[in-house]
Amino acid sequence: xxxxxxxxxxxxxxxxxxxxxxxxxxxxxxxxxxxxxxxxxxxxxxxxxxxxxxxxxxxxxxxxxxxxxxxxxxxxxxxxxxxxxxxxxxxxxxxxxxxxxxxxxxxxxxxxxxxxxxxxxxxxxxxxxxxxxxx
Numbered sequence: 001x002x003x004x005x006x007x008x009x010x011x012x013x014x015x016x017x018x019x020x021x022x023x024x025x026x027x028x029x030x031x032x033x034x035x036x037x038x039x040x041x042x043x044x045x046x047x048x049x050x051x052x053x054x055x056x057x058x059x060x061x062x063x064x065x066x067x068x069x070x071x072x073x074x075x076x077x078x079x080x081x082x083x084x085x086x087x088x089x090x091x092x093x094x095x096x097x098x099x100x101x102x103x104x105x106x107x108x109x110x111x112x113x114x115x116x117x118x119x120x121x122x123x124x125x126x127x128x129x130x131x132x133x134x135x
Contacts, residue, residue: 006108007106007107009104012109017042017116020037020120021128022124023036023120024036033045041123043066044068046065052090061100067098069119075087078115079097084104084107086099095122
């Protein structure tokens with residue numbers, strides 16, 4: 001069995017997204033930093049909102065990343081896996097999953113890269129995805 005890469009860090013998000021073909025860090029939802037491929041967002045730094053709060057304190061989380069999975073099946077698989085990704089009622093009909101940046105260390109950087117790449121591939125043109133994966 002191959003050794004796992006190091007634990008993921010919040011700084012890995014931008015590094016991984018920037019390395020994918022034709023990505024840019026832009027803005028959506030008014031002022032929210034959003035990683036996009038050809039204008040389509042696949043990662044969004046979410047502002048604190050009453051729909052996502054700490055169940056113990058009631059405080060709004062201020063370190064949320066929304067990862068837009070390719071479809072609801074991919075979302076469900078990620079949410080059900082043993083990792084820090086979750087969903088909220090606000091995203092019930094949307095393939096977005098959430099993760100607190102402060103909890104990324106619960107997974108390896110390689111796993112984070114796979115998840116972000118899957119989100120990118122769900123928004124990128126099919127030709128670009130094929131070229132990226134060498135198909």
